[in-house]
Amino acid sequence: xxxxxxxxxxxxxxxxxxxxxxxxxxxxxxxxxxxxxxxxxxxxxxxxxxxxxxxxxxxxxxxx
Numbered sequence: 001x002x003x004x005x006x007x008x009x010x011x012x013x014x015x016x017x018x019x020x021x022x023x024x025x026x027x028x029x030x031x032x033x034x035x036x037x038x039x040x041x042x043x044x045x046x047x048x049x050x051x052x053x054x055x056x057x058x059x060x061x062x063x064x
Contacts, residue, residue, distance in 0.1 A: 018026075030037045049056050 027037060030040050
């Protein structure tokens with residue numbers, strides 16, 4: 001059995017239970033968009049925190 005890789009410094013691991021069909025659909029949609037599930041979830045979490053507690057995170061940088 002492979003040993004799990006510890007998260008990078010400054011990160012914490014989150015584990016959630018997701019219905020299999022939702023996981024499969026999410027994985028399929030992100031792959032079709034050429035995106036990584038973790039990156040999409042990180043953005044969703046950051047957007048949620050910014051919406052509900054705007055001062056909790058630094059402002060998003062604009063991309064040029």
